[in-house]
Amino acid sequence: MDFALNEQERQFRDSIRRYARQRLLPEYAQWDRGTPYPRERVRELGALGISGLSVPAAYGGSESSFVMAGVASEELGRGDLNTTLFLQLAMVGGVIAGHGTEEVKRAWLPGLASGDHIIAAAITEPGVGSDAAALVTSARRDGDHYVIRGEKASISCAGMADACVLFARTGEAGAHGVSAIMVPLDLPGVTRTVYRSVGERISQRGSLTFDDVRVPVDHLLGREGGGFYQVMNAFDFNRALIALGCLGAAEQSLEETIEYAKQRHTFGRPIAKHEAVSFQIAEYLTMVEAGRLLAYQCLARRDQGESHTKEAAMAKWLGPKVAVEAIHACIILHGFLGYDQSLPFEQRMRDVMGLEIGDGTPHIMKGIIARETFGREFMPYR
Ligand SMILES: Cc1cc2nc3c(=O)[nH]c(=O)nc-3n(C[C@H](O)[C@H](O)[C@H](O)COP(=O)(O)OP(=O)(O)OC[C@H]3O[C@@H](n4cnc5c(N)ncnc54)[C@H](O)[C@@H]3O)c2cc1C
Known part of the structure; x- marks a missing residue:
């Protein structure tokens, strides 16, 4: 299989390699000692074209190849592995572009591409990790809203994300009853706790608790019950x-x-x-x-x-x-x-x-x- 880089991809790789060497590597240790990672730094990934790799051009991204995203991850990893997390989370842009309503796309994709928005992926729960299809956080339909109740655990960027793609139960037991919903994290009823992790401290990994959080139904990504088969597997x-x-x-x-x-x-x-x-x-x-x-x-x-x-x-x-x-x-x-x-x-x-x-x-x-x-x-x- 041929995945040799073309000229444009080589230039992209070289620019990220320079950034990793000059900007990330010298300060790698600093963020491990508890200094919060400035949002300005996340925006730099947007300026480098990293955050918009999966976002369509109409919403400010470049919708590039997945090999390009791999190049970005490898080069960032050389300087500061933890910054690859922001790339991974930004790749959710493809999911939103493919499965979100127009309103959700307009609200989140441009900010994702520019590095202004961080969107976490909220799957794991205190009692459910590997067996993700057994998750219990519920999204109950109430008119034109979902009412979300439950706790998500070990979520990367829980402490700083602006929104999350939440996997919640909307129906029967098992994978077919799980839906993916875009949830802004400034809504009433959301609380956050940041863990003391062994590493990856810039990610502010922690838990998100949803206490009857009301989210408009049009924030559903894909179809109801398609959380695993349409959204998660595509990742x-x-x-x-x-x-x-x-x-x-x-x-x-x-x-x-x-x-x-x-x-x-x-x-x-x-x-x-x-x-x-x-x-x-x-x-x-x-x-x-x-x-x-x-x-x-x-x-x-x-x-x-x-x-x-x-x-x-x-x-x-x-x-x-x-x-x-x-x-x-x-x-x-x-x-x-x-x-x-x-x-x-x-x-x-x-x-x-x-x-x-x-x-x-x-x-x-x-x-x-x-x-x-x-x-x-x-x-x-x-
Ligand atoms: C750095 C970090 C970042 C993370 N970021 C996120 C995030 O952003 N969003 C999110 O939703 N989650 C995140 N997680 C959570 C992560 O996805 C889960 O921790 C992982 O899926 C395992 O689940 P668990 O911890 O509940 O372990 P468990 O599922 O309880 O498993 C415990 C142990 O049993 C083993 N085990 C379980 N089932 C089997 C089996 N069938 N066969 C053999 N062995 C088995 C596991 O391999 C593991 O060693 C993150 C975790 C870490 C450490």
Whole structure:
């Protein structure tokens, strides 16, 4: 499968690589120490054309290829993995464009493309994560409104999002009874709590509570009961973006470690001359490259309208796993310095670990790969 970048895509990649190196990398540690990430920084992603990648031109975006979004994720990941989150959330623009009413599109898409709006994805609940089709947050119809009641847990950007795409039960038990609804988060009855996370602190991950929140019926995305089959499944490709962000962080770590290994001496020679060191780097370079190619293959299939669910799950399992292992190796290869917070490795490892869980754990990814391979009749559950 061919996913070589054309001239325009190469220029786009180079501009984001420069931004990541000059703007993100030097301040990566700062946001880990509790300084709130300025909204101005999110708008910079809009100015770079990153936030509008899935938004149609009529609403201020560029509606570019999914491979382009992959390029953006990988390059941002080199500077600050956490900023890839704003890219992932902005990709909801495609869902809104495809399934929203004209009013919802006009209200949210231009701001999404410019980086003015942050729209969270609210699926997980305190009692329901992997088995998302069992969610219990309800959206009860009352005239021309839905009345929403329930709690969403572990939502990225819960502390700062302007709206969320909320998955709530509007009907029967199981996936067919779940709908996706656009919910502005300044409505009466919404409360937010921000968690103390191990990493990814700029994301203000937390919970959103809905206490009889009234949302107009025209905020429904897709058809009632289509939350999973129309909306969530169309977001599979996001797993490849996550993988590429994590692998970008690993690539950067390996490059820094290669430079270190050339100049750090032990036993009278640079540590790069110890094959245990250079071979370990060779192994991780190979695994990172394999993860990249898998993720880009997923995105290229998406661009070409081909099935990509299996590739997305493979990329999401492999990418963060390889990235954590590679960054861990970089820590050891830096000796005591690697274990110091003046170098970015431990922060990167904590940040990548979150993405081993977010958007589906390794177990769930392997379950999807097995389902797509053997067929649903060989699943242990429905
Ligand atoms: C950094 C981060 C960001 C996140 N962002 C968001 C967000 O923006 N929006 C959102 O809605 N959610 C978000 N989440 C939540 C995330 O999607 C869930 O945590 C994840 O889906 C797992 O659900 P759970 O935590 O309830 O674990 P559970 O589903 O309770 O699973 C617990 C453990 O059991 C394993 N397990 C469960 N079922 C099976 C099975 N069938 N076979 C084998 N093993 C199984 C799991 O793999 C896991 O190890 C985020 C989480 C993190 C860590």
